[in-house]
Amino acid sequence: MDNTEKHTIAVLVDNEAGVLARVIGLFSGRGYNIESLTVAEVDVQEGLSRICVVTSGTPMVIEQIKAQLDRLVPVHKISDLTAEGESVERELALIKVKGKGNKRVEALRIADIFRARAIDSTNNSFIFEISGKPDKIDAFINLMQPLGLNEITRTGVVAIARGPKGL
Amino acid sequence: MAKRKLNGSEIIIQCLIEAGVDTIFGYPGGAVLPIYDEIFKQNRLKHVLVRQEGGAVHMAEGYARSTGKLGVVLVTSGPGATNAVTGLADAFMDSIPVLCLTGQVPTHLIGNDAFQEADTTGITRPCTKHNYLIKDVKELERYLCEAIFVATSGRPGPVVIDLPKDVLIDETRFDGAREKLKIGHRSYKPRTKGDPKKIAEAVDLISKAKRPIFYCGGGVINSGVRASKRLCELVGITGAPITLTLMGLGAYPANDEKFLGMLGMHGTYEANLAMHGCDVMINIGARFDDRVTGLLSEFAPESKKIHVDIDPSSINKNVAVEIPIVGDCASVLGDMIKLWREKKPKQDKRALSAWWKQIAKWRARECLKYNQSNDVIKPQLALQRLYELTKKRDTYITTEVGQHQMWAAQFYKFNRPNRWMTSGGLGTMGYGFPAAIGVQIAHPRATVIDIAGEASFLMNMQELSTAIQYRLPVNIFILNNHYMGMVRQWQELLYSSRYSESYSESLPDFVKLAESYGATGLRALKPDDLDPVINEMLASDKLTIADIVIDETENCFPMIPSGASHNQMLLGPADEPEKTVSEEGMVLV
Numbered sequence: 001m002d003n004t005e006k007h008t009i010a011v012l013v014d015n016e017a018g019v020l021a022r023v024i025g026l027f028s029g030r031g032y033n034i035e036s037l038t039v040a041e042v043d044v045q046e047g048l049s050r051i052c053v054v055t056s057g058t059p060m061v062i063e064q065i066k067a068q069l070d071r072l073v074p075v076h077k078i079s080d081l082t083a084e085g086e087s088v089e090r091e092l093a094l095i096k097v098k099g100k101g102n103k104r105v106e107a108l109r110i111a112d113i114f115r116a117r118a119i120d121s122t123n124n125s126f127i128f129e130i131s132g133k134p135d136k137i138d139a140f141i142n143l144m145q146p147l148g149l150n151e152i153t154r155t156g157v158v159a160i161a162r163g164p165k166g167l
Numbered sequence: 168m169a170k171r172k173l174n175g176s177e178i179i180i181q182c183l184i185e186a187g188v189d190t191i192f193g194y195p196g197g198a199v200l201p202i203y204d205e206i207f208k209q210n211r212l213k214h215v216l217v218r219q220e221g222g223a224v225h226m227a228e229g230y231a232r233s234t235g236k237l238g239v240v241l242v243t244s245g246p247g248a249t250n251a252v253t254g255l256a257d258a259f260m261d262s263i264p265v266l267c268l269t270g271q272v273p274t275h276l277i278g279n280d281a282f283q284e285a286d287t288t289g290i291t292r293p294c295t296k297h298n299y300l301i302k303d304v305k306e307l308e309r310y311l312c313e314a315i316f317v318a319t320s321g322r323p324g325p326v327v328i329d330l331p332k333d334v335l336i337d338e339t340r341f342d343g344a345r346e347k348l349k350i351g352h353r354s355y356k357p358r359t360k361g362d363p364k365k366i367a368e369a370v371d372l373i374s375k376a377k378r379p380i381f382y383c384g385g386g387v388i389n390s391g392v393r394a395s396k397r398l399c400e401l402v403g404i405t406g407a408p409i410t411l412t413l414m415g416l417g418a419y420p421a422n423d424e425k426f427l428g429m430l431g432m433h434g435t436y437e438a439n440l441a442m443h444g445c446d447v448m449i450n451i452g453a454r455f456d457d458r459v460t461g462l463l464s465e466f467a468p469e470s471k472k473i474h475v476d477i478d479p480s481s482i483n484k485n486v487a488v489e490i491p492i493v494g495d496c497a498s499v500l501g502d503m504i505k506l507w508r509e510k511k512p513k514q515d516k517r518a519l520s521a522w523w524k525q526i527a528k529w530r531a532r533e534c535l536k537y538n539q540s541n542d543v544i545k546p547q548l549a550l551q552r553l554y555e556l557t558k559k560r561d562t563y564i565t566t567e568v569g570q571h572q573m574w575a576a577q578f579y580k581f582n583r584p585n586r587w588m589t590s591g592g593l594g595t596m597g598y599g600f601p602a603a604i605g606v607q608i609a610h611p612r613a614t615v616i617d618i619a620g621e622a623s624f625l626m627n628m629q630e631l632s633t634a635i636q637y638r639l640p641v642n643i644f645i646l647n648n649h650y651m652g653m654v655r656q657w658q659e660l661l662y663s664s665r666y667s668e669s670y671s672e673s674l675p676d677f678v679k680l681a682e683s684y685g686a687t688g689l690r691a692l693k694p695d696d697l698d699p700v701i702n703e704m705l706a707s708d709k710l711t712i713a714d715i716v717i718d719e720t721e722n723c724f725p726m727i728p729s730g731a732s733h734n735q736m737l738l739g740p741a742d743e744p745e746k747t748v749s750e751e752g753m754v755l756v
Contacts, residue, residue: 014354017300018288029293060483067480073297073317076354 006035006056007082008089008159009066012167014074015041015049022072023051032057032065036091036134036156048076050167052158079167081159089159092131095141099148100124107147114140125150171342175304175335176201179268182311182344184211188239190230190608191215192223196243197283198270201335215608215637218629220247222601224254224325225627228263229605232588233563235391237264237319238605244270245283248329249290253595255325256294260592261414262389264323266314267295273333274302287329296324297355304337312347321357322478323389357477361494366502369449369473369490373503374512376447378522379407382430382459385414385591386452386476387496388584394497395419395584398451401504406519408526410438412453414591417581427526428535431459432727433573436534436736437526439725442467443733444525450474452496455485456592465732475499534725534738535577544694546571546646546717550578550618552697553644556705562614563606565589567599567623570652570723575618597626600643604630607639614642614705621647621714622671628680634710635684642704643712645677648719656722677714686710 013019020039027034035054042050055065062080070078081087095116097107100123107126111118116130130140134157141152161167173181179202183191192215195203206214217223220242227238238258242251248269258265272281288300297317299310310328318326373379381402387394395418402409402425409419410430419426428435430442442448448470453459455474460466463485472488474481475496482491492499537547564579565588566572572589581587588606590598603617617624624645634641654669681688687707691700691714704711726737736742 018292018298021289022292025293060487064480064484067482067484071478071480073352073355 003058004056005059005062005082006054007062007080008052008054008087008157009069010079010081010159010167011051011053011069011075012077013049013051013072014076015047016074019049019074020051022074023053023069026068026072027053027055027065030064030068032061038156038158052156054157077167079161081161084161086162087159088162089133089157090131091134091137091155091157092129093137093141093152093154094119095128095130095144095149096125096151097128097144097148098125098150103147107144110140110143110147116140171340172338173341174201174338175307175330176205178304178307178339178341179311179330179335180205180209180212181341182308183239185344186237186312186315186348188237189213191239191241192217192226192230192605193241194220194223194243194247196247196270198244198272198332199241199247199268199330199335201332202241202268202330214241215604216633217601218632219627220250221253221597222604222627222630222633224251224258224265224267225595225598225601226605226608227265227267228254228258228261228598229565229588229602230609231263231265231605232388232602233585233606234609235585237266237315240265240267242267242269243283244272244287245285247283248287249285252290252294253593255291255327257590257593257595257598258325259294259296261590262323262385263325264318265325266318267325267327269327269329271300271329271331274331275333277331287327291327294325295327298327298329300329300331301334302331304334304339307334307339308341308344309347312344312350313352315348316352317355321355322386358493359477359495359498361475361492361499361502363502365490365492366499367506369492370503370506370510370512372447372471372473372490373405373407373449374507374510374514376407377515377518378444378446379405379449380441380445380447381407381409381449381451382412382442382453383409383415383418383451384412384453387415387418388452390452390477390496392584394452394500397497397500397504401500401507404504404507406514407449408441408523410434410442412456412459412591413576413589415453416576416587417584420582421580422582427530429576431456432461432729433577433723433725435577436532436725436738437529439727439733439736440529441526445470448472450476450488451500452476454481457485460485461727461735462730462732465734467733532738534736537721540718541694543718544691544697544715546574546648546721547578548694549646549691549697549715549717550574553616553618553701554579556698556701557614557616560614560705561610561612562586562616563588563603563610564616564618565599565602565606566618567620567626568594568596569620569623570648570656570721571618571620571623571646573653573723574646579618596623600624600627600641601630603641603643604634604639607634607641608637615640616642616644619643619645620652621645621649621674621677622651625671625674631680631684631686631710635686639710640708641710643710644704645712645714646717647674647677647714648717648721649674650719653723659722660728677712681710681712684710686712688712688714690714690716692716
């Protein structure tokens, strides 16, 4: 059973009441994984939202997830960004670090290496804003652990296919 | 038509009439009173007053399945809607087009735990094809038309429209729904035409098959009478055997010799062994349900598979197939026939004739044979007599769920589609009687028989009152063994006959029950009683309950024990499950 793959799937849906519940209910009801999920309106005029879901499963399960999503009435389009060519993925995180003295300096130094910005500061804390691939954020969080890591909030992955072609 | 202002309730009635709806099954309540007032004021839509909302949905299902049209349900908010949920889940599993209008508390009270408030769209989301909460009367017409389109197109299914009371009272301009009913949906566009390349590959594969088999299901029925006709034609020109699922019975004439009977857990020996041994499987409108496939790893191990389904999510869900074809069964079958006739492929006649010889050997096992008795009625005999005495009539059969359902599928021969209404996917006990009422409403002159078990019938027998009110001559043919027979059968097989809560205690006297409603009650106790009772039931122009007291110990065979494969069937009570599972010799006949 170890042919599990991780896939990032973009779903274009009607921005109507309950549409997110439909998608989430589908995943929980059929026992699929959600590793991360983001959603926001992307076309105000047409009333369309884009959901980006990172999921994992065997190739057969991934095909089912796509077919089941496509079966939902308000779903316009589905794109398996992992399977259909190259794509770029980004995630944003806000990370609170508490500390004084050397640890504080070290936190700032590492933030600089990771191109994280301090967006709030007190005498004994920082909030860093960092964006990038999820594993870059994981790495940053790991490094902050011994330096007074206090609180994390992450957006989940947003992704888009490379090249001129749109969804 | 001049533009005029109508209130929400009037718009609903107008839209339904324009969509061709003639019957609504429903039950009134506070939140839907405005609609009921409109129903009162008109006489084009017939309303059938049920006795419990669960019954209303099954009636609409029976109506829909026997006509191919949309079934419409109207219930109130809160408990009205929650009672309808089982029926909705049933219609979802069996792909039955049902539109269910539910009342809701007024928009400004939603979320306040108001009296008779339930989150209907939340509750029904996973058991409907789609659902709507209408918050503005201006959206009503569009969503109603859209809902009817969604329910009836593609793979059909139930759609709920939740209607807050203020929306039913508010007014807006309305100029007829006719145009809007023609417009599809902006994101939902079912594909009906199959990919020509895949169809060509399929035809090629079928023509080269040495041991082909058609395995067809409810999708053929849902695709309309046209699909059944084309299926017969394709089976005819290819010369391949065919088996049908529980949902597909009637899609191909049961009397034809190419028909091997139903397949699956209680399917025939020849159908299951032919599935196991085939080299090319042509699945049209079936979904590789676990009751059909048995053990997946041993399912038709040497076969290449073609799968035609209008729902892409049914393809490669349980079983990976070589040639997937997304499309409507009638359309794809038509394309296949056309291509076959153009190409006139040469088939391996010798291989086919050897295949039929093999099938004849399997058939010779007579897997449906049972021990006859002179003292006690065998359920199989009761159904054989029922078939013989009704086959020349315009007959529709519904069933409940359990042993009687499987015996009905095995022993009643369906030669036409839309004549067999049974709860296949969800397995809802209590389905058959209300479904029969819906069928009889749609076909007032036909003979409608609910083949029931006594335990299932008790689940929705409140609808007797409905049937009497509308003078429906529905026949309830109860195979009464004083047990939840299928539960008991599994307890015998797997739990050393510890009959935990599987007996029917404190049953009513069904004859007196019928009489108390002014209906006909009959009872058969001995095999000799069968014909007179069935004939009297058919002769009666009133609702009839026929209490057929059968052998309490009879079990349903053949059977593939769950988790076993098609070639590990139990053919009778003498077969031990362990024995069949271990002996490879069972494959050979």
